[in-house]
Every structure is written in C-alpha cells, then in structure tokens.
Amino acid sequence: MTSFSAADAAIQPKVEPRPRRKGAGMALWRAIRGNGKAFAGAVLLLIFLIAAILPNLFTPVKNPNARAFALSLPPSGAHLLGTTSYGQDIWAQLVWGTRQTLVVAVIAGALASVLSVLIGVAAAYLGGLADDLLSLLIDVFLVIPAFPLIIVIAAYANGGNLAVIVGVLVITGWSYGARQLRAQALSLRRRDFLESARVRGEGWFYIVNFEILPTMISLIAANFLGAALYAVLTAAGLQFIGLGSPSSVSWGTMLHWAQSAEALQTGQSWWVVAPGLCIALLGAAFALLNYAFDEISNPALRPVRRQRRNRGGN
Structure with missing residues (x-):
C-alpha cells in the first residue's frame, strides 16, 4: 500500500496555486508612499474630498449662488478670488463646486467600471458566440465618436439633469475598460487554479x-480612475457648453x-x-x-527600482 501511494502521488499533476493578494491595503499604502507621483496624487485627492465633504471648513458662505456682494470685486481678504459680475463669491463657488464634480466622477466612474467588469469578464469566461457578440458590442462603442454622441444624448434627454x-x-x-x-x-x-476549481465542481459565480x-x-481600480477622469473632463465640457443645470454649482457651470x-x-x-486649474489638478x-x-x-517595476537604488548606493 505504501509503494502504491507513493507512485500514485508521483503521477498527480501539480496544480498551480491561485495568485493571492496578501495585505492588499498595506501593499497599496506602501506603493503610494514609495512613489512620489502617486503620493502627490493621493494628497491632492484627499484635499478635494475634504472640501467636498466639509466645505464650511474652507468658506463661511453658506449659499454660493447668493448674489450678496458687490459686483466684480478684485481678490482681497474678504473675497480670496474676488466676486463675479453677478455678486457671487468666486472662492465659495469653487469650494462648493467640488462636491458635484466629485459626485459625478465617483458615481459615473464606479458604474462604468461595473459595466466594464460585467461585459469584459463575461465575454472572456463564456467564450464562443457570447464572446463574439460582446466583443462586437465593445468594438462598436470604441469606434463611436464619444463627445458628439454625448452632446446629442444630453441635449435631447434634458441634459440639465445630473x-x-x-x-x-x-x-x-x-x-475601453471592458x-x-x-x-x-x-x-x-485556462490557468491551473481555475481548472482545479472547475474539477472541484465550483459554479461560474x-x-x-x-x-x-x-x-x-x-x-479594475486603474480602470475606475480612468473612468472617473473621463467623467470629470466630459461633464465639465457639457456644463461649459450649457448642457448642465444653470442653478447647480460645479466647476463646469462656473466656466x-x-x-x-x-x-x-x-x-x-x-x-x-x-475652476480650470481645479479640473486640471x-x-x-x-x-x-x-x-x-x-x-x-x-511587480517587475519594484525590483527595477530597488536595483537602481542599490546601484546608486554603491
């Protein structure tokens, strides 16, 4: 029995283990902290998040649309960026406009990422005719001129509605994400860890x-960031040409x-x-x-950096 078990074990195929993400949160923090550009991006995003959640920390004005000041004042201690031709505080509008801009970025980016995951992963996993049809759908949306289509849809569907x-x-x-x-x-x-899951009888879900x-x-996270960036720029463009709500406060409507x-x-x-500078930032x-x-x-990016540091130290 012992010799049979050893021989049986010898012929068992080696199953490649499923890649595991250990300490994803710490890995993300180390990656951001160790990359100057990523750290700068995180700090910028944190500032915008605080302004969107707690605008009263940055301005005492409660209603940025209120025409309560003198017209066309220059920047001063009372009005950091001056006032508009309608008597509104520009700094207050800038701070309060952060909220709607980020709401559009996060919601549109998240929903677009979910749709990308559903269609992209389904096409790859199902294969065959389903893959052909879903790939055709992806290709059609990739080649359609996006911004003209956006203008037409927003104009005919009450674009002022957020x-x-x-x-x-x-x-x-x-x-693109799909x-x-x-x-x-x-x-x-066709990786071994997926084949082993199928052999165990696991379902598609x-x-x-x-x-x-x-x-x-x-x-997926990178695709979300790309979709959020696309949403910020495109929404600002729509609002700039007058397809946003005229009563809302956002950087696009300010422009x-x-x-x-x-x-x-x-x-x-x-x-x-x-507002143009805030959109860019x-x-x-x-x-x-x-x-x-x-x-x-x-992960290949990390050893290269370590090697460069070691060479610089030597």
Missing part, C-alpha cells in the same frame, strides 16, 4: 467572483457663466482660471494614482 449626465457618461465610458478586462480574463481562463476578480483588483459674462475681457481672470490626481496601481499589478 442623473442624465451620469447616465450618458456611463454609456460612453465603459468600453476591452482591457476581457484581455486580462482571457489570459487567466464562485469562479468569477472568488477566483478571477481577486487577481484583477489593481486593473459656463464666466464665458457668458466675458470674464477674461472684463478683468475677472480668476473666475476662469480657478483633480485630473492629475486620478492620473498620478495610477502609478501606485501599476506598481501593484506589475
């Missing part, structure tokens, strides 16, 4: 949620009203520069954070 803007951003922003996730899932479909998706967390009042021509440059924060997720998803 829910409509978010829905349009989700519909037009999921395809293509990436499909390619990654295809590379995992378990395999997808507990075997495939945990190995793709960093890629719209500044352009309508010819702010640059009348010496009110901060009315234009401030928020976009930079999302882009810089991708460095941390690249480091987690591509």
Whole structure:
C-alpha cells in the first residue's frame, strides 16, 4: 500500500496555486508612499474630498449662488478670488463646486467600471458566440465618436439633469475598460487554479467572483480612475457648453457663466482660471494614482527600482 501511494502521488499533476493578494491595503499604502507621483496624487485627492465633504471648513458662505456682494470685486481678504459680475463669491463657488464634480466622477466612474467588469469578464469566461457578440458590442462603442454622441444624448434627454449626465457618461465610458478586462480574463481562463476549481465542481459565480476578480483588483481600480477622469473632463465640457443645470454649482457651470459674462475681457481672470486649474489638478490626481496601481499589478517595476537604488548606493 505504501509503494502504491507513493507512485500514485508521483503521477498527480501539480496544480498551480491561485495568485493571492496578501495585505492588499498595506501593499497599496506602501506603493503610494514609495512613489512620489502617486503620493502627490493621493494628497491632492484627499484635499478635494475634504472640501467636498466639509466645505464650511474652507468658506463661511453658506449659499454660493447668493448674489450678496458687490459686483466684480478684485481678490482681497474678504473675497480670496474676488466676486463675479453677478455678486457671487468666486472662492465659495469653487469650494462648493467640488462636491458635484466629485459626485459625478465617483458615481459615473464606479458604474462604468461595473459595466466594464460585467461585459469584459463575461465575454472572456463564456467564450464562443457570447464572446463574439460582446466583443462586437465593445468594438462598436470604441469606434463611436464619444463627445458628439454625448452632446446629442444630453441635449435631447434634458441634459440639465445630473442623473442624465451620469447616465450618458456611463454609456460612453465603459468600453475601453471592458476591452482591457476581457484581455486580462482571457489570459487567466485556462490557468491551473481555475481548472482545479472547475474539477472541484465550483459554479461560474464562485469562479468569477472568488477566483478571477481577486487577481484583477489593481486593473479594475486603474480602470475606475480612468473612468472617473473621463467623467470629470466630459461633464465639465457639457456644463461649459450649457448642457448642465444653470442653478447647480460645479466647476463646469462656473466656466459656463464666466464665458457668458466675458470674464477674461472684463478683468475677472480668476473666475476662469480657478475652476480650470481645479479640473486640471483633480485630473492629475486620478492620473498620478495610477502609478501606485501599476506598481501593484506589475511587480517587475519594484525590483527595477530597488536595483537602481542599490546601484546608486554603491
């Protein structure tokens, strides 16, 4: 019996263990702390989050749309960025506008990422005709000119409604992430740890949620950041051309009203520069954070850095 057991064990195939993410939170923190660009992005995003959640910490003005001040005042101690042609505090509008901008970015980015995961992973896992049809759907949305389509949909669907803007951003922003996730899932479909799960009799729900998706967390997070950046820029563009709600306060609507009042021509440059700069900084924060997720998803980047440091020390 002993010799039979040894021989039987010798012929058993070696099953590749499923990749595990140990201490994902600590790994993310180490990656952000060890990467100057990623750390700068995290700090910028944290500042915007605090301003969105607690705007009263940055300005005493409760109603940024209130026309309670003198018109077209220059920057001063009372009004850090001056006032608009309508008597509104520009700094207060900038701070309060952070909330709507981040809400659009987070909700649209999250929903687009969920749609990307559902379609991209389903196409790779199902294969065959389902893969062909879903891949065709992805390709169609990839080649459609996005911004003209967004303008048409928002204009005919009451674009001033924030829910409509978010829905349009989700519909037009999921395809690129789905293509990436499909390619990654295809590379995992025939891995040994998935074959062993099928042999054990695990269903598709378990395999997808507990075997495939945990190995793709960093890629999903990177896709979310990309979708959020797309949402920020596109929503600001829609609001700038007048497809946002005129009564809402966001950086895009600030640019719209500044352009309508010819702010640059009348010496009110901060009315234009401030929201434009915040849009750029928020976009930079999302882009810089991708460095941390690249480091987690591509471990080869870390040894290269260590080697460079060691060479510099020698």
